[in-house]
Amino acid sequence: MDEAPPGINPHIPSVARMYDYYLGGKDNFRSDREAAEKVLAVVPETRQAARENRAFMQRAVRFLAERGIRQFLDIGTGLPTQGNVHEVAGPDARVLYVDNDPIVLTHARAILSGAEGVDVTQGDLRLPEAILDSDEARRLLDFDEPIAILVVAVLHFVQDSDKPEHILGRLKERMARGSHLVLSHACPNRPVESEDIASVYDLATSGIRLRDRSEITPLFDGLELVEPGLVNVAEWRPDVAELAPLQGVGDYLLGGVARKL
Numbered sequence: 001m002d003e004a005p006p007g008i009n010p011h012i013p014s015v016a017r018m019y020d021y022y023l024g025g026k027d028n029f030r031s032d033r034e035a036a037e038k039v040l041a042v043v044p045e046t047r048q049a050a051r052e053n054r055a056f057m058q059r060a061v062r063f064l065a066e067r068g069i070r071q072f073l074d075i076g077t078g079l080p081t082q083g084n085v086h087e088v089a090g091p092d093a094r095v096l097y098v099d100n101d102p103i104v105l106t107h108a109r110a111i112l113s114g115a116e117g118v119d120v121t122q123g124d125l126r127l128p129e130a131i132l133d134s135d136e137a138r139r140l141l142d143f144d145e146p147i148a149i150l151v152v153a154v155l156h157f158v159q160d161s162d163k164p165e166h167i168l169g170r171l172k173e174r175m176a177r178g179s180h181l182v183l184s185h186a187c188p189n190r191p192v193e194s195e196d197i198a199s200v201y202d203l204a205t206s207g208i209r210l211r212d213r214s215e216i217t218p219l220f221d222g223l224e225l226v227e228p229g230l231v232n233v234a235e236w237r238p239d240v241a242e243l244a245p246l247q248g249v250g251d252y253l254l255g256g257v258a259r260k261l
């Protein structure tokens with residue numbers, strides 16, 4: 001992007017635009033590219049991890065759509081790219097996209113408006129009730145019916161002080177039986193990496209808090225993990241034709257899908 005829309009400070013790296021850059025998108029400013037390059041200098045696998053995360057999200061949505069889930073709440077949706085949730089879920093699905101970054105909202109509204117059964121709203125994962133009770137959610141979603149709630153590659157932008165397990169608890173409470181949580185989360189590989197990455201994100205719109213498997217596993221408490229459980233996102237029900245997983249170089253993002261019984 002050359003010019004920032006009104007109200008957007010192009011000099012502060014945005015975690016949404018950095019992710020867009022990892023994915024090879026064009027919706028980013030110089031500050032985003034410079035910050036992302038610092039992360040790539042520490043973890044060159046970040047681009048592949050971002051692509052694999054995106055592919056995980058798409059496989060999870062397809063899996064759930066095939067099992068009859070017809071409504072999706074995607075929190076921390078990111079800048080629209082290819083294979084957005086409603087495109088994967090099919091034409092009769094209802095999808096509410098939620099993000100706290102105004103630039104995501106601007107782009108999402110421009111690209112997604114007009115699609116039947118799709119809406120976009122500004123919301124913050126740290127305030128789950130405001131999302132669940134928003135006019136858009138009330139209009140589009142029925143919490144008495146099974147729903148998929150996507151919290152994909154966003155919870156690592158929520159600090160411990162904001163109590164991620166409590167946030168997820170509020171979402172789980174409102175999910176009807178047969179609903180699913182789709183969650184992926186960045187994890188540390190080497191301590192030096194975590195510190196270097198954290199210092200880049202400290203200057204961005206959100207700090208980052210990488211969590212390890214023992215910290216991510218309890219986020220699914222109260223739900224039943226679908227096979228194969230919590231795994232490297234590349235290993236979650238992979239399609240045969242997909243990129244080779246990051247074998248031997250570490251788990252950069254763990255993901256899983258869990259069902260409310």
Ligand SMILES: C[S@@+](CC[C@H](N)C(=O)[O-])C[C@H]1O[C@@H](n2cnc3c(N)ncnc32)[C@H](O)[C@@H]1O
Binds near residue numbers: 075
């Ligand atoms: C790494 S992107 C992930 C995008 C998408 N979920 C995916 O996995 O492809 C993270 C997104 O979460 C958004 N985000 C970060 N903190 C958030 C919060 N507290 N509430 C809502 N969205 C948030 C960012 O603006 C960004 O668009």
